[in-house]
Amino acid sequence: MNIRAKSFSAFTAIAALALSACAPETSVGAPLSPPLEGATIGGEFALTSEDGETVRWTDFDGQYRIVYFGYAYCPDACPTDVQRTMQGFAQFEQSAPELAAKVQPIFISVDPERDTPEVLTQFTDAFSERMIGLTGTEEQIADVASKFSVYYTKFEANEEGGYLMDHSRISFLFGPDGEPISMLPHDQGADAVEAELALWVS
Template sequence: MNRHAMTYHRTLAALLLPLLPLALTACGSGGAPTAPAQRPPLEGAAIGGPFTLVDKDGKTVRWQDFAGKYRIVYFGYTFCPDACPFDVQAMMMGFNRFAQAHPGEAAKVQPIFISIDPRRDTPAVVGQWTAAFSPRLLGLTGTPEQVAGAAKAFAVYYAKGKDTTGGYLMDHSRIAYLMDPEGKPLAMLPVDKGVADKGAAVAAELEKWVK
């Protein structure tokens, strides 16, 4: 991870740390302790906002098009040799596991992959890549300006990395955001758990917040 990425993650941590739920108990009128309702860990964070991108067919897609749906949002790129495929596989394994157990709730969720490499990730390329993981996963790309605007709205870091024999790499943050039906942030899905648990950690987090 380069110096800019480290600075980004320290900034993001400083933003999110005060929003983490506190382990507190309250006393009821009878004196017995009662646990407060759990609050979303990202509640109140300045994450998410309007964007205009395109799907695999070149059709314009806007953030407001998903109003009324929960959204899973991950930024990455299709030429990524390891992190993105592993993260997205874990994300979709968890979503599919959640969908099998709770089909009604899963119908309210739209998983979204947004490319941070618009130079190579054309609509067709993104569409083919996302289809390999799930027909439910919507792949989006756009102009460099459109992608930059979307990434800024979601506090996502990315930058062109080193050149390799197979082409350049991209440095980027690895976060799968769960957003509520109003487009407000709820939590970060634990895609870092990988696929070893077959998506159990991601599915558990979805069960916690998607109602």
């Protein structure tokens, strides 16, 4: 091996060591890549907050973000998913408060017809004071759902005018630059959510 080859090998080894010191590792020491790395999920939006103010995706720059799409009148799926997600987040707040302070949980309505800011406030506060709810016009919600690769549809209303929504059930974790990182496994319970947050939030 010549000197140039040896120098290149040494540089490669040092670079790999430096990267491994600041990235999550597998059981064999190789750095993990975020499951959603490079995915085209997320994007700029302008929605209405629980206070009636306009909120944009870039308002959260510098923060990690948990994002779930659902609706406040959901009878079972949304409350279950959000409860497990926020229980996991609460456990993360207990075990790593400084890291949890960098995370903003967000609930985006897919039912803007009924989910007013007041309704969303009641819904999100039932699970965590840290979670904020966002709504908007039907056009705004359709746009943001498309950007976040979220499916939803409205079922036919009953005789009393009530109706259900079908929608994706995913808790996304985004990074400080708005980049998609992972899906939080709320279907596996709070402990699994806490573990996933601990893996990626730094």
